[in-house]
Amino acid sequence: xxxxxxxxxxxxxxxxxxxxxxxxxxxxxxxxxxxxxxxxxxxxxxxxxxxxxxxxxxxxxxxxxxxxxxxxxxxxxxxxxxxxxxxxxxxxxxxxxxxxxxxxxxxxxxxxxxxxxxxxxxxxxxxxxxxxxxxxxxxxxxxxxxxxxxxxxxxxxxxxxxxxxxxxxxxxxxxxxxxxxxxxxxxxxxxxxxxxxxxxxxxxxxxxxxxxxxxxxxxxxxxxxxxxxxxxxxxxxxxxxxxxxxxxxxxxxxxxxxxxxxxxxxxxxxxxxxxxxxxxxxxxxxxxxxxxxxxxxxxxxxxxxxxxxxxxxxxxxxxxxxxxxxxxxxxxxxxxxxxxxxxxxxxxxxxxxxxxxxx
DNA sequence: CATGGTGTAAACAGGG
DNA sequence: CCCCTGTTTACACCAT
Numbered sequence: 083x084x085x086x087x088x089x090x091x092x093x094x095x096x097x098x099x100x101x102x103x104x105x106x107x108x109x110x111x112x113x114x115x116x117x118x119x120x121x122x123x124x125x126x127x128x129x130x131x132x133x134x135x136x137x138x139x140x141x142x143x144x145x146x147x148x149x150x151x152x153x154x155x156x157x158x159x160x161x162x163x164x165x166x167x168x169x170x171x172x173x174x175x176x177x178x179x180x181x182x183x184x185x186x187x188x189x190x191x192x193x194x195x196x197x198x199x200x201x202x203x204x205x206x207x208x209x210x211x212x213x214x215x216x217x218x219x220x221x222x223x224x225x226x227x228x229x230x231x232x233x234x235x236x237x238x239x240x241x242x243x244x245x246x247x248x249x250x251x252x253x254x255x256x257x258x259x260x261x262x263x264x265x266x267x268x269x270x271x272x273x274x275x276x277x278x279x280x281x282x283x284x285x286x287x288x289x290x291x292x293x294x295x296x297x298x299x300x301x302x303x304x305x306x307x308x309x310x311x312x313x314x315x316x317x318x319x320x321x322x323x324x325x326x327x328x329x330x331x332x333x334x335x336x337x338x339x340x341x342x343x344x345x346x347x348x349x350x351x352x353x354x355x356x357x358x359x360x361x362x363x364x365x366x367x368x369x370x371x372x373x374x375x376x377x378x379x380x381x382x383x384x385x386x387x388x389x390x391x392x393x394x395x396x397x398x399x400x401x402x403x404x405x406x407x408x409x410x411x412x413x414x415x416x417x418x419x420x421x422x423x424x425x426x427x428x429x430x431x432x433x434x435x436x437x438x439x440x441x
Numbered sequence: 442c443a444t445g446g447t448g449t450a451a452a453c454a455g456g457g
Numbered sequence: 458c459c460c461c462t463g464t465t466t467a468c469a470c471c472a473t
Contacts, residue, residue: 101448103445104468119462120462120463121461129444134454140449141449142450143449145449146461146464147449147464148447149462150462150464150465157463166455166456166461166462167461167462167463424471
């Protein structure tokens with residue numbers, strides 16, 4: 083059976099350009115329940131990126147390391163009779179970060195993601211989503227997302243998950259579930275936010291290529307938001323440009339949508355970049371810029387107020403906790419003082435710890 | 442040079 | 458006891 087990567091005819095011998103957090107994110111989002119044990123995350127990665135089939139096993143360590151340290155991922159309980167280990171899922175608060183990271187892939191042979199990148203340039207990182215997240219009421223007040231099918235409807239044969247999500251959002255999706263044969267029972271999917279749909283779309287795009295995506299309109303249910311419509315015109319794969327900025331992952335110590343280290347372009351898509359000016363949503367640039375500035379200001383205030391820290395999962399220690407409450411037994415013991423210190427790394431690390439303490 | 446992000450290696454605990 | 462999972466520390470490299 084050909085793997086997804088083989089079907090897509092990608093250069094499977096190359097190391098994927100995605101960070102481990104992106105890989106984990108994709109694996110989890112590509113699952114039915116959006117919760118995976120590490121074993122299945124391994125399997126997904128090796129299946130989609132055969133590079134890892136022959137790579138030394140250290141990458142698995144990196145995956146586990148990422149799951150533990152990266153606040154984007156959280157451990158969830160599972161039924162006790164499923165063997166050892168936990169299920170891992172994407173923290174809703176950090177989904178925009180991960181989606182953003184996906185957009186930042188410096189290069190990739192996986193051209194199927196282009197359309198997804200363009201989609202998310204325009205409708206990602208909305209204030210309502212991040213605010214509800216910060217206030218810790220994600221479960222009780224999920225942002226309502228309205229997606230309206232346009233000229234090309236999603237094919238439920240290709241997108242059982244996504245079409246199910248659209249249906250769950252109470253939307254009429256013309257063409258959905260009108261197939262001649264019986265579809266497999268759709269998995270129970272609960273739509274929580276725009277990011278849910280975006281992530282699902284990314285996975286579908288990865289699997290099936292740009293043909294899966296019809297014009298999708300996004301209408302945040304806040305009453306006063308103008309409907310955002312991604313026009314289908316001028317959106318051929320040729321004129322979609324992928325960002326060249328790597329590393330916008332905000333993993334480990336980064337707070338939700340902590341964009342203090344990001345330029346506005348990085349944080350909100352690349353519409354103003356010369357590379358990004360031809361993806362067919364130029365008419366949205368002014369409004370997008372406005373939204374960007376509003377969101378930036380709101381985020382800055384929220385970050386200053388320290389909101390959202392209370393919303394974080396209690397299962398994991400924060401990086402700050404890790405520093406202030408060091409485990410006495412775990413981790414590599416401090417090495418003996420080297421005869422010849424490797425440059426100034428030790429002192430550099432010490433300074434970094436001190437900075438953390440002083441915050 | 443300082444700082445932060447990322448990847449890798451390793452030690453260790455605990456459970457199956 | 459072994460293996461897997463999860464956590465933690467340390468460090469190198471790179472970008473900004």
